[in-house]
Amino acid sequence: HVSTTIHARFPVVRTAAPALEGATVVIWTTTPWTMPGNRAVAYGDEIDYAVVEVTAVAENSLAKVGEKLVCAAALLDDFKAQAKIEAVSELARLKGAGLAGTVCAHPLRGHGYDYDVPMLAADFATDETGTGFVHIAPGHGADDFELGREHGLEIPQTVADDGSFYDHVPLFAGMNVLEDNMKIAAILRDHGGIVARGK
Ligand code: VAL
Numbered sequence: 464h465v466s467t468t469i470h471a472r473f474p475v476v477r478t479a480a481p482a483l484e485g486a487t488v489v490i491w492t493t494t495p496w497t498m499p500g501n502r503a504v505a506y507g508d509e510i511d512y513a514v515v516e517v518t519a520v521a522e523n524s525l526a527k528v529g530e531k532l533v534c535a536a537a538l539l540d541d542f543k544a545q546a547k548i549e550a551v552s553e554l555a556r557l558k559g560a561g562l563a564g565t566v567c568a569h570p571l572r573g574h575g576y577d578y579d580v581p582m583l584a585a586d587f588a589t590d591e592t593g594t595g596f597v598h599i600a601p602g603h604g605a606d607d608f609e610l611g612r613e614h615g616l617e618i619p620q621t622v623a624d625d626g627s628f629y630d631h632v633p634l635f636a637g638m639n640v641l642e643d644n645m646k647i648a649a650i651l652r653d654h655g656g657i658v659a660r661g662k
Contacts, residue, residue, distance in 0.1 A: 467648045468493045470546060470594065470659035473504055473567035473580055475533075480562065482514050482555035486531040488567055488582070489542065489658055491593030495648045496640035498656075499576070499632050500600035502616045504567055505585035506559040510595050511536040515551035523547060526658050535595025542594055546659035559584065559595075570656030575633025585610050 473488040488504055506512070513536040520526045524547035534542045536556060543551065562582050569576035587606050588597050601611025601618045611618055621632050626642075628635040634650055651657045 467495060467644055468661045469495050469648055469657045471570045471657050473570060476566050476568050478565040480557060482557055483565060486514050486533050488533045488596055489594045490596045490598040492598050495644055495651060497600040497603045498651060499635055500602045500619045500621045501569060501598050502601055502611060503581050503583050503599035505583050505588045505597040505599050506562050507588040508560040508584050510559045510590045512557055512559060512595060513539050513553055514555040515553050517548055518552050519550040521547035521549060535590035537590040538595055545661055570651060571654055574654055583610060583614055
């Protein structure tokens with residue numbers, strides 16, 4: 464089957480860090496089908512994150528001029544290349560520890576995913592791949608499950624034994640997580656949830 468990776472948008476809705484007001488946290492995942500099970504975003508306390516405003520994009524980019532994005536400083540060039548962002552202006556830089564207490568919205572807020580997505584410190588977040596943030600789906604990964612349990616997050620059950628989404632999963636009910644990854648990514652894109660797509 465065809466695989467795809469995505470960079471997804473988590474708009475900041477509440478924060479104690481003025482630099483993050485109106486900004487959007489970007490996560491990278493190889494498993495778009497885990498997005499309905501997302502309940503948190505993890506960061507590393509010691510990682511340097513950059514808040515940038517997008518100032519120029521290629522014609523086929525999903526990024527928008529004027530949006531404020533947050534990404535690990537060490538991964539910014541890599542992210543810009545993948546998102547076909549041609550230029551940014553850096554607005555601020557902060558350590559992950561400065562993100563404590565920040566709450567985001569899910570990329571599909573307004574479409575059945577209207578819960579708070581807290582930002583949580585986790586030592587498994589690194590600035591070696593992706594964006595330095597980890598999308599946390601407590602029902603889909605061991606680290607995710609543990610972090611979810613530590614913080615009392617819901618452990619959502621989204622996928623049945625046959626690999627199809629349960630009927631209660633908004634937008635994706637009945638789709639198959641192995642066969643429909645491209646379709647799942649396309650739905651995320653059509654709702655403005657993703658800022659880049661790769662292989
Ligand atoms: N945390 C993983 C990821 O970012 C999964 C297990 C949700 O893709």
